[in-house]
Amino acid sequence: MAEELYTKKYGIDLGVGFSESRNEQNFEPSGSVTIQKNNNFNFSSIGFIGMKHHFAKNFSVSAESGVLVGFDQNYRNNSSKNQGRTVEDKTSTHSFSLSLMPIRTLRFVFHF
Numbered sequence: 001m002a003e004e005l006y007t008k009k010y011g012i013d014l015g016v017g018f019s020e021s022r023n024e025q026n027f028e029p030s031g032s033v034t035i036q037k038n039n040n041f042n043f044s045s046i047g048f049i050g051m052k053h054h055f056a057k058n059f060s061v062s063a064e065s066g067v068l069v070g071f072d073q074n075y076r077n078n079s080s081k082n083q084g085r086t087v088e089d090k091t092s093t094h095s096f097s098l099s100l101m102p103i104r105t106l107r108f109v110f111h112f
Helices: none
Strands: 006-027 030-058 059-082 085-110
Touching: 030 085
Parallel strands: none
Antiparallel strands: 006 030, 030 059, 059 085
């Protein structure tokens, strides 16, 4: 029975991310305090398709292409306190991305 020379594969990679940061600055002489807080949420998905070619029993080459779809949401809250007065600035940004990856991976493999 002959072994197949070409193998096709496809699939989806999913990703979820979250980050949070906080920075506080205290200016002693004036008594003012500035606080910056950031929250970031990220959701992504990569659809891919690939092919593997066996040149010999122990050597193969494979390549994958893919499309990345992502959504990113960022919340920023800046607050300043000076002599009993508080000033707040809240912003929120949203972004959507679509990227084509013509060659996502290229592998040269020696099998033992």
